[in-house]
Amino acid sequence: MSSDINTVHPLDTEGTRLSIKKPALRYDRQGDMSDGQRVEAAMRTFVREFGATSAIYLESCIHCGMCAEACHYYVQTNDPRYTPVRKLEPFKQAYKREAGPFAFFYRLFNLKPRVTVDELQKWQELIYDSCTMCGRCTLICPMGIDIARLVGQARHGMFQAGLVPHELWAVAERAEREGSPLGATPKVFKDRIDWLSDENAVEIPVDRDVADILVTMSSIEIMKYPQAIVATARVLNALGEKWTIRLDGYEATNFGMLSGNSQWQKDLSMKMIDAAVKCKAKLLILPECGHAYGAMRWDGANVYGKPLPFEVLHISEFLARNLGNGRLKVKNVPKSVTFHDPCQIARRGGATQAPRQVLGKLGVDLHEMTPSGDGNWCCGGGGGVVTIHRADELRYKVFQIKMKQVDDSGAEMLVMSCSNCRQTFDDGQAHFKWDKTAHSLLELVADNLVQ
Numbered sequence: 001m002s003s004d005i006n007t008v009h010p011l012d013t014e015g016t017r018l019s020i021k022k023p024a025l026r027y028d029r030q031g032d033m034s035d036g037q038r039v040e041a042a043m044r045t046f047v048r049e050f051g052a053t054s055a056i057y058l059e060s061c062i063h064c065g066m067c068a069e070a071c072h073y074y075v076q077t078n079d080p081r082y083t084p085v086r087k088l089e090p091f092k093q094a095y096k097r098e099a100g101p102f103a104f105f106y107r108l109f110n111l112k113p114r115v116t117v118d119e120l121q122k123w124q125e126l127i128y129d130s131c132t133m134c135g136r137c138t139l140i141c142p143m144g145i146d147i148a149r150l151v152g153q154a155r156h157g158m159f160q161a162g163l164v165p166h167e168l169w170a171v172a173e174r175a176e177r178e179g180s181p182l183g184a185t186p187k188v189f190k191d192r193i194d195w196l197s198d199e200n201a202v203e204i205p206v207d208r209d210v211a212d213i214l215v216t217m218s219s220i221e222i223m224k225y226p227q228a229i230v231a232t233a234r235v236l237n238a239l240g241e242k243w244t245i246r247l248d249g250y251e252a253t254n255f256g257m258l259s260g261n262s263q264w265q266k267d268l269s270m271k272m273i274d275a276a277v278k279c280k281a282k283l284l285i286l287p288e289c290g291h292a293y294g295a296m297r298w299d300g301a302n303v304y305g306k307p308l309p310f311e312v313l314h315i316s317e318f319l320a321r322n323l324g325n326g327r328l329k330v331k332n333v334p335k336s337v338t339f340h341d342p343c344q345i346a347r348r349g350g351a352t353q354a355p356r357q358v359l360g361k362l363g364v365d366l367h368e369m370t371p372s373g374d375g376n377w378c379c380g381g382g383g384g385v386v387t388i389h390r391a392d393e394l395r396y397k398v399f400q401i402k403m404k405q406v407d408d409s410g411a412e413m414l415v416m417s418c419s420n421c422r423q424t425f426d427d428g429q430a431h432f433k434w435d436k437t438a439h440s441l442l443e444l445v446a447d448n449l450v451q
């Protein structure tokens with residue numbers, strides 16, 4: 001086989017070499033700041049982010065190394081750079097020099113040198129390309145250090161320094177400018193709704209002035225998995241709910257959060273919050289999207305500045321509630337099924353049991369992966385990683401953990417409740433010519449409704 005420095009050869013499950021084109025290694029920059037200004041902007045933001053909790057986290061690491069074995073990047077590469085705690089090094093260096101209790105001495109005797117733009121650039125790969133903020137390391141850390149959250153905070157400084165992987169920056173900027181990262185503008189979405197409504201003979205109410213339930217969608221569903229819109233409508237119509245989609249607040253994905261721009265994160269969340277308040281919704285349903293759950297369910301009230309005046313549920317929680325109370329009925333699905341837990345909904349979000357209750361009502365033979373639930377392995381596409389082309393090689397490497405988990409389960413069908421995970425699985429399936437297809441939990445319920 002000829003060797004090309006721009007071609008990488010990950011192994012598939014059979015050990016066959018597959019070729020993917022690897023872009024030349026690069027660190028991306030946005031804006032025309034000087035190196036000094038970039039460092040200054042990053043440091044200013046890091047120092048602002050060092051609240052009491054972050055400071056305790058950064059002070060309490062005992063260097064036990066347990067987080068390494070929890071991280072799919074380290075496990076698949078054995079590269080010490082991918083040890084979770086190493087991903088925080090410049091953040092720690094900045095803390096000790098600029099904000100820690102001995103910062104004055106560190107500066108006076110130059111015990112911690114100032115972080116350089118070169119270090120920040122190299123760090124870009126560690127906190128964007130090789131961290132899905134899955135929180136597996138957080139779960140395992142004996143000191144309770146929330147590394148995933150610290151990585152999220154570190155991204156804020158990187159954004160202000162204009163040092164974000166370009167594709168991730170571009171989708172975040174597009175979401176801020178157009179309201180959607182993938183071009184699912186209000187007009188595109190409305191056209192899709194009209195087409196889906198006609199094609200599937202299902203009523204999809206849009207822009208009701210008053211409704212009990214506001215439904216939100218992810219742009220991945222709108223553009224790639226539009227049957228999710230139909231499935232949601234079928235479920236809500238079967239329940240006889242007074243619900244609506246609103247074109248002034250439907251996009252649940254939050255690339256502002258993933259890229260590290262807090263203002264963009266807030267702008268995206270506020271659109272949904274304002275839309276729910278306007279139509280006096282009592283419930284906001286989040287779609288099959290992992291990080292959308294974290295952004296609204298756990299950060300929504302912080303963004304709003306007070307408790308949200310409505311309940312927030314992930315669609316799997318909504319299904320579990322209504323199947324559990326008998327309002328929704330489904331046929332038995334005589335299949336063995338394995339379920340992939342999306343990190344941001346299960347481990348990070350706490351909604352681990354809801355999908356299992358739904359699968360229980362569907363009567364499937366559940367084959368759990370090992371491990372599963374809160375300890376499940378990440379698919380490798382979260383945290384915005386799936387958008388970063390130069391991270392593809394690494395992403396395919398870590399995806400092989402998932403392939404093995406699914407294959408070992410022996411189940412006939414693979415189900416999940418996150419469209420970002422589903423997209424990662426679809427891409428992995430095509431890349432490895434794998435025989436497993438990812439299915440949506442919501443669509444499985446909608447396809448088996450008893451009217």
Ligand code: SF4
Pocket residue numbers: 060061062063064065066067068084085140141142143144145147
């Ligand atoms: S598991 Fe926690 S305490 Fe141990 S090295 Fe990792 S971050 Fe530090």
Ligand code: SF4
Pocket residue numbers: 070071072073083084087130131132133134135136137138147148151
């Ligand atoms: S959050 Fe996940 S991807 Fe990031 S360092 Fe921890 S285990 Fe690795």
